[in-house]
Amino acid sequence: MLFLQNKKSSFSILFLLLLLTFQPLSSSQQLKKNVEFNTSKKDHSQKISSSLLFDITLHGFLLWASMGFLMPVGILVIRMSNREQCGRRLKFYFYIHTILQILSVLLVTAGAVMSIKKFNNAFNNNHQRIGIGLYGMIWLQALIGIVRPKRGSRTRSLWFFIHWMLGTAVSLLGVFNVYSGLFAYHEKTSRRIRIWTIIFTVEISLISFFYLFQDKLEYIQKQGVILGSDLVTPTDQGLSPNDKQKELPTDPC
Secondary structure (H helix, E strand, O other): OHHHHHHHHHHHHHHHHHHHHHHHHHHHHHHHHHHHHHHHHHHHHHHHHHHHHHHHHHHHHHHHHHHHHHHHHHHHHHHHHHHOOOOHHHHHHHHHHHHHHHHHHHHHHHHHHHHHHHOOOOOOOHHHHHHHHHHHHHHHHHHHHHOOOOOOOOOHHHHHHHHHHHHHHHHHHHHHHHHHHHHHHHHHHOOOOHHHHHHHHHHHHHHHHHHHHHHHHHHHHHOOOOOOOOOOOOOOOOOOHHHHHHHOOOOOO
């Protein structure tokens, strides 16, 4: 009986020793597996970021060139044509506006196709939601531009109002989405965007200044600021009837 008790005690001690021996080994192996898994996961994440970095950068460049540059410049060009009544310069401004807007639509389409093929579009942020709406609005604006009625027709005023409103909305939303895209790029890649944000802000500020300056340019000229000695008084009391007739705007082309 005593032998059995001693034998049981020996087995109990041996079991405890084995448990104490293999427990650190098991924990060490588990820790090693966790480290290997985390390292593999980190390397995989870095590999994905490296492979997508070029696509993200190219996508951002296409959308900036389209909605952040070509489209605002195209609007500025057609704004400058308001000072022209007829002739080659008016046609020149119109063709430049058309070319810039066509290039803008093509670049937007390329950026949209890239985002659909290359990126995970969950539409869980404002950049993606606004972007999908802009794609449709830009193509709608292009179709409206194609069906432009002739000057003097009854539907010309309505067409111009819709074209102007939609173009203004697309331009403002496009600029906003470029900013949101820069912040999304920073969150995705952890790279600094301050310099690009400053450059883009300066660019949009200059375009906006020249856009607003178009309304005041003719007025400044009449005040003698640009014409120098050929001052023009704000009243027309000294003008002859013939001179008044010359100042009347001619019919647009």
